[in-house]
Amino acid sequence: MRWTHITYASFKGTAGRGGWKVGSWSPHATREDLQLIAEVSPTHIETVTSFDDFISSEEIDALPRRFEYRPLIDRSLIMQSVPAGKDATGRPGNVFTHAVIDDDLDSPLKSLYPISLYRSTDLLTPFRAAAVNEAELPADLDEPRTGPMADLRLAWMMVDSMFGNRRQAFYHLQDVLQSGEKTAVLVLNNTNEAAYWIQALCSTLTPNEARRLLHYSTFERAATLPTPDKTMEASSFFVVPASDRELLVDLPGIVVIDPTRPQSSGPQGSWSRMTAGLYTEAFDPDALVAGFIRANENLDDEQIKLARFGDGMARFIRSGTISVKSQLKVFADQHLFGEVSKTPAVQEIPREAQPExxxxxxxxxxxxxxxxxxxxxxxxxxxxxxxxxxxxxxxxxxxxxxxxxxxxxxxxxxxxxxxxxxxxxxxxxxxxxxxxxxxxxxxxxxxxxxxxxxxxxxxxxxxxxxxxxxxxxxxxxRTSAGVIVDQIMPNLNVDRTLHQIADWLHTPEAGQVVAAVNRGEQIRTGRNYFLEDLLRVYFGIALITGDEEMRKALTTLAVDAATRYVAARKQTRSAEDQRAFKKFGEEFVAYDSREFLTTDDQVDRYLGIL
Structure with missing residues (x-):
């Protein structure tokens, strides 16, 4: 089988422990495939603006999508990772990754370029714990369908005209990649814009070149910028948000390319010079890509595997399919038969030698x-x-x-x-x-x-x-305390309905938990047990009727745990955590509490607790 699909996120435990792990996978996936995805999938996406689980579907759709493509030995890896809200334990910051392994680099893609799969409807993007835990791959899933942002004309509008003419930045990107001496870091507004820039870049290459020579990601942050894998022959480039622009200045081994800032020179390398001469006014990018494919369809295995940036374009220019200026033919001849210039790409930001x-x-x-x-x-x-x-x-x-x-x-x-x-x-x-x-x-x-x-x-x-x-x-x-937490968190988790909570509180199991709390046993506040779930208990406890001692014990438990959480977090963080308590309580009243609050007086009473 050519296509292997694997998902990775923080999932709810079934027979054992939950946490970060592979979720579902194609039946033919190997142990090595699963291990690879577990190693390379991101476990943190630092969005530019904060969000919570109460955002709208439009806001969810606007969250960054980290789409990564990397060529491997005779195959390739495509990964789309998205913020997924809280995980099953209530821990914020879950990330859901849908990875696709293509086991055949020699066979073409229906979508031509890997970036065309960005936002494909076949790539799962669940948000919130319930959706993540229920996400399952279709059994017959093959090559993902082309996404909605594969229009080459629109991609070139993003470079040429939508925000002004940014051709010089585009040529600079090509020169940095062709030089291969440093990593290109492109500063753009969002991941959709990043996908269009990558589409435009790929359209100056044959599909074979794009799949073998490029490694890219549509969303990274300056503080955790990946180090390119030196074992790969591909050239890496990453896209970061504009807010990180100044944080990139001191990083070694990179060239920062910001299309909003003037570039100091025109195209320098053979690839960018051919692009400037071929992609002129009224050009048709789809027709040019089709021409590249035709001009390179009879290559032998060595030519395919030893492709360089611009080879396919140079062969197309020399094929005589279209009429071009003589200087462009000279560039093509020099590229294929002469020595390609190794002049380092012009640095956008001069730097002195950096310390160790x-x-x-x-x-x-x-x-x-x-x-x-x-x-x-x-x-x-x-x-x-x-x-x-x-x-x-x-x-x-x-x-x-x-x-x-x-x-x-x-x-x-x-x-x-x-x-x-x-x-x-x-x-x-x-x-x-x-x-x-x-x-x-x-x-x-x-x-x-x-x-x-x-x-x-x-x-x-x-x-x-x-x-x-x-x-x-x-x-x-924590043996005894662990039992308390292991019982409380699954049964009073935010994924439980209020009726389920009430039913559990009247079980013998719950009685044992309350007895342990009354004995003064402490509970741990680990990274997998979060304040939001405890506050749900605190603000929801008044709806439980019956045993007054049980109500007092659970309320004491929640307040004590929340207090401990604040004390611990204040050692390293600001008072933001305390304000987060109030924010969550307000959100609870506004949303969850509607299941049982029926009068204005009841709503006011809950607001008063805050």
Whole structure:
């Protein structure tokens, strides 16, 4: 089978533990396929503006879509990742990825270019926990249908005229890619605009060239910009939002291309020069692409696999299919038979040589995306102490901590290596390490039962063993409390209806939980157990009639847990968390409470609780 579909997100547990994992997959998917998707799928998308689960369908549709294409050995990977709201535990920031593996790079796509699959209706984009957990792949899913943004004329309007003539930025992008010395970073307003720019770029290549030579993503952030995979022969380029423009200035190894800012020069390389001469006034991009395909349909295997940027266009120009200026033929001849200029692309932002710590940041970003790679080195220095860290350390730290989840089933060497990396880079601080909330991110991992068998070299961070011992103690001490949480959270989760909550509260199981609460047993406030669910209990408890002691116990539990949550979060964050309590309560009254509040007096009473 050529096409393999796999989904990845934070899913609700069934027979076992929930969390980040593959969801559904094509029947012929291999273990290696599933492992690949688990490793490369993003677990965090930092949107430019915040949102919650109460947004409209139009607002959901406007959220960024991270569409990534990367060529592999004799096959390719297409991934569309979207923000998915809260997961089944109530944790915000879920990301749903629909990945497609194409096992045949030699066979054409119905849509010609991979970017044409952006927003395909065959790529799943569920939002909210219930939709994510119910998302299933159709059994007969093959090549995804072409998306709604594959119109080449509209794509070129985005470059040429819709926001003014941005041809110079387009040529600059081509030159950076052809040079291959640095990574191009394109600054655009949104992912739809990014898709159109990539469509226009691909239309200057044959489909074979676009599928073998380009690796791109429609949405990245400056703080966590990926490090290009040097094992790939493809050239990487990434799109970031305009709000990150200034954060890119100090990053090494990149060329920033902002179409809103004047470019200092015209086309420099053979590919961009041929584009400037061929894509003139009143050109037909669809006709040109068809011409490229015809002019390159009889290539041998070596020519196909050794394609370079602009080869297909040069063959088309030399074929004589259309009348072109003599200078354009000279460019084509020089491209195919002469030495292609290796002049580095003109730098948009002059930079002095950067100190070594910046390299550490690039390597750290690579480890965050693939945490098991932390074992490859013990030489890490602090990122937090860099002069410019204030602008990006928060986002990078959050993503680094979220990535711990990827190591749930990994051996102890990989978990311990990654924790050592977090401590040395100070992506995890001493405040984090002392917080049970942070330690619960990994304290129940299977690897925690084996870490004492590892041989430590003495090069580890001084607090590493202390962190592991504290996490081990947390796991021992929360046995009873864990039972409470494991009962409360599934049965009083936001996905439960109010009637289901009421039914559960009258079961013997619930009675045991309340008895444990009355004995003063503490509950853990780990990363998988979130304030929103606890507040649902707090604001919903008054609707439960019957046992007054039960009502008091559960109310006390919710208030105590919320208070602990605030105290822990205030150590590292601002008072925003306290305002979030009030916001959630107001949203609860406005939406969920309509199931049982029938009079204005009842609504006022609930608002008064806030």
């Amino acid at each position: 710590p910046i390299d550490v940041r690039a390597l750290a970003s690579e480890v965050i995306h693939t945490p098991r790679r932390a074992v490859e080195s013990q030489e890490w220095s602090s990122l937090r102490r860099r002069a410019d860290s204030r602008r990006w350390i928060g986002n990078m730290s959050e993503q680094a901590i979220n990535s711990i989840e990827k190591l749930h089933d990994s051996p102890a060497t990989e978990l311990v290596g990654y924790l050592d990396f977090l401590l040395k880079t100070e992506l995890v601080t001493s405040i984090n390490a002392a917080d049970p909330y942070f330690r619960s991110s990994f304290s129940d991992f299977p690897a925690m039962g084996n870490w004492r068998r590892l041989k430590f070299t003495g090069a580890e961070h001084p607090r590493l063993k202390e962190l592991l011992i504290d996490a081990e103690r947390d796991a021992r001490n």
